[in-house]
Amino acid sequence: MxxxxxxxxxxxxxxxxxxxxxxxxxxxxxxxxxxxxxxxxxxxxxxxxxxxxxxxRVRGESIDDVALDIGAESFATRGGAVAALLAELGMSEDIVNPAPLGSWVVTADAMRAVPLPPAGTIGIPATPLSWATLRALGVLGACRAAVEPLLPPSVGRTGALDEVIRARLGVRVLDRLVRPVVLGIHSTDPAEMTLRSVPGLAEAYKRRGSLILAARDLRASRTAAGGAVAGLRGGMxxxxxxxxxxxxxxxxxxxxxxxxxxxxxxxxxxxxxxxxxxxxxxxxxxxxxxxxxxxxxxxxxxxxxxxxxxxxxxxxxxxxxTPAEVEVVALLVEDPRLDAAPRGTGALVAEVADAPVITAKALTHVTVKWPQRGAERAAGRHVLRLSYGRLGRAPETRELDDRAATARALIDASRILGLELSPSAVRGMRRRVWTNSSIxxxxxxxxxxxxxxxxxxxxxxxxxxxxxxxxxxxxxxxxxxxxxxxxxxxxxxxxxxxx
Ligand SMILES: Cc1cc2nc3c(=O)[nH]c(=O)nc-3n(C[C@H](O)[C@H](O)[C@H](O)COP(=O)(O)OP(=O)(O)OC[C@H]3O[C@@H](n4cnc5c(N)ncnc54)[C@H](O)[C@@H]3O)c2cc1C
Structure with missing residues (x-):
């Protein structure tokens, strides 16, 4: 046998x-x-x-000889399991770290763009009164979050992740940080998750009695989702x-x-x-x-x-x-203004109730994020990867032909990056619809x-x-x-x- x-x-x-x-x-x-x-x-x-x-969902593509990952493009370093496998496969030398530029959160009405406070677990700020968190949440939102360690453990003890975050950290942490990060990482809404869905978080919360202290512990141990990531020199x-x-x-x-x-x-x-x-x-x-x-x-x-x-x-x-769908639209763009990395390694888009003008849910500035892509940057060529498809909705690009999808992605990229990118700067495009698992x-x-x-x-x-x-x-x-x-x-x- x-x-x-x-x-x-x-x-x-x-x-x-x-x-x-x-x-x-x-x-x-x-x-x-x-x-x-x-x-x-x-x-x-x-x-x-x-x-x-x-x-x-790990797949390589190329646009005009520029290689890119059209599915997964990195891995979380938490737990060390991926690194252990790569070592067994003789690929440890190929591991690369992203540029330390951080990512941003942009509201879907394009009215606010702020750097994401660094290394927060699923967006939970580890240091609520830091400059980055104050910028993201405003003084009121940051102060509301800062009192969380003083709240009794009975506040937000049970319920869906959104209820727990709202009760303990306030609505701004939920709407401006946690929801965009959860949508970006898990392709789901915090309402569909619990603390247990986030590796390591429930245990750390139980131990410390505070989500902020739990986020700090997890940042130090790098065991939680949404923390540090790495990539491979030749792409995933x-x-x-x-x-x-x-x-x-x-x-x-x-x-x-x-x-x-x-x-x-x-x-x-x-x-x-x-x-x-x-x-x-x-x-x-x-x-x-x-x-x-x-x-x-x-x-x-x-x-x-x-x-x-x-x-x-x-x-x-x-x-x-019924599986959830997401679509990735990748653009190869020649525009020297992109060298300045206007949104660091990329941005997550936070939903707003009124007048959204950005339909993408996230953008990765691939040629900025991965230092090994220096040759492309030197040649003034940039890869921008946009993803579409929020929970319960078909990707907005799903029914568009390539031309219209390119135009949509270019408009969204311009609004996210705060630059007017010209259609004449686009050298090519690749797209792919994926089914993503529910949890x-x-x-x-x-x-x-x-x-x-x-x-x-x-x-x-x-x-x-x-x-x-x-x-x-x-x-x-x-x-x-x-x-x-x-x-x-x-x-x-x-x-x-x-x-
Ligand atoms: C756009 C996107 C970006 C992502 N980015 C990241 C990232 O940066 N980092 C990260 O860690 N994760 C990322 N993920 C998630 C990650 O890609 C997945 O969690 C992981 O690749 C899933 O692997 P899997 O083997 O479970 O499923 P899959 O990769 O979906 O593999 C299932 C396989 O089964 C095959 N199959 C289906 N039906 C049949 C059948 N009837 N008979 C035979 N074969 C069949 C499919 O063709 C497929 O090859 C991303 C996902 C998406 C969609």
Whole structure:
């Protein structure tokens, strides 16, 4: 059942029919990392990815020979899990820190633009009476926040994150800092979250009895979301290339352009739509049968489902989940005024009740944020990345053609940066719509059939700093279950752990 990884064929074009110990479905970071760990421990692994390319929401693009990440472009350094993986992959030297310029918050009516107080956890100011916080909140808002450590712990003890922040820190902290940061990082509204949704925050709050003191602790320990980030010299997409190479070396069968459409326990009959049924005599009870869009089938003892929530729900027969969409529109712009980094590394856009004139929810000034992009800056070329799609709304650019989307992004960039950028300065554009996970954990609330495990950001939390350790835990759990089945029902199976 399990075999030595070194004996695996590397032929990714091998026929799909067959029996692999573990099928990993989904070749985003979660699936790639889980497949790697499983294969390193000696499991036979096949990885099935629907798209032509691996990486999922980590993806490289280029505009006019200028490379950029059109999905994730950095990772949070909290916890050290990403750095540990990069070290294993020999990529530690590729880690780069963003320029220490900080980012800004701009209101959607373009009336206010202030630097974001540095290193606050999800926007909670660690030093409420600092110059940066006073600028962001005004004197009243900063003083209201500053009294928070004096409030009894009973204030804002329970409830959604927005209620807790409003009760303890005031409405300005919520509207001007926390909401834009949460929307930017988690693509969700604080009303949809609790303190527990933010790694480390609930524990630190319980310990200190104050959100401000908790934010200070987390800043010092760098364990919370929304703190320090780092990137890779070759872009985050270089991690995908490296993981793919490693899977090939480990003998993992990688099948791209292979969309999984159904999963069946092999002791249950397959519906006609999922491809030819396996002849009765050839069925092996207890194995999972995986059907793909091209009607191929394969068997596996265990399945790691590393697909987004709405796909997992469909494959598991759970109630439908509607995914949230975001669109990234990246512009290559030649304008020397951008060298001055008018909004530091970028800006988050805070919603306003009246007359919004900016529809983007965030802008990253890529060529300023990443110091390794000096050559492009020297050539006067700048990459601006705008993201669209607030909670519960389709991205404003979704239905626009490329021309109109470029025009929209240029107007938003001009308003966010406080510069009138000319259409003639635009050298090119790339765009991509992504589905983003909710953090509702709706599908995880259903019991899973034996042999199936779930990986990905909707299970472990948004962002690579949560996805990577989560996928590693799933690989370890899957392996432990396989070991149990090897020692129990299949005494001839072999396992050759490599760690
Ligand atoms: C615009 C954007 C910017 C982001 N920026 C950052 C950032 O800077 N830092 C950060 O840490 N995080 C960032 N994130 C979040 C981060 O990208 C994700 O949390 C992470 O990449 C999710 O990885 P995953 O493997 O769980 O899911 P995915 O990357 O979505 O991978 C799932 C894979 O499953 C495949 N799949 C789907 N259906 C099937 C099927 N039926 N059969 C086979 N395969 C299937 C998909 O094609 C995909 O490749 C960003 C996300 C977005 C959208």
């Amino acid at each position: 399990l075999t030595d990884a070194a004996q695996r064929s590397t032929a990714s074009g091998a026929p799909l029919e067959g029996h692999d110990a573990v099928a990993v479905i989904g070749g985003g970071i979660a699936g790639l990392v889980a497949a790697r760990d499983l294969a390193r421990s000696g499991a036979r692994v096949v990885l099935l990815e629907a798209e032509d390319d691996l990486g999922g 997409a270089s991690l995908v290339t490296r993981l793919r190479d490693e899977l090939d070396q480990l003998g993992v069968t990688v099948r791209t352009s292979t969309r999984v459409v159904a999963l069946h326990r092999d002791d249950t009959p397959a519906p006609a739509a999922s491809g030819p049924a396996v002849p009765e005599g050839k069925r092996t009870p207890g194995l999972w049968r995986i059907s793909t869009a091209d009607t191929a089938q394969l068997h596996a003892d265990a399945v790691v489902l590393a697909v987004p929530e709405h796909i997992a729900a469909r494959l598991l027969g759970h109630p439908e989940v 509702s954990h709706a599908a995880t609330s259903h019991p899973l059939p034996p042999g199936i495990t779930l990986a990905g950001d909707w299970v472990s939390g948004t962002g690579l700093a949560s996805v990577i350790p989560g996928a590693r835990r799933v690989a370890a759990d899957t392996l432990a279950a396989l070991h149990r089945s090897v020692s129990g029902s299949t005494p001839t199976g072999e396992v050759h752990p490599q760690r």
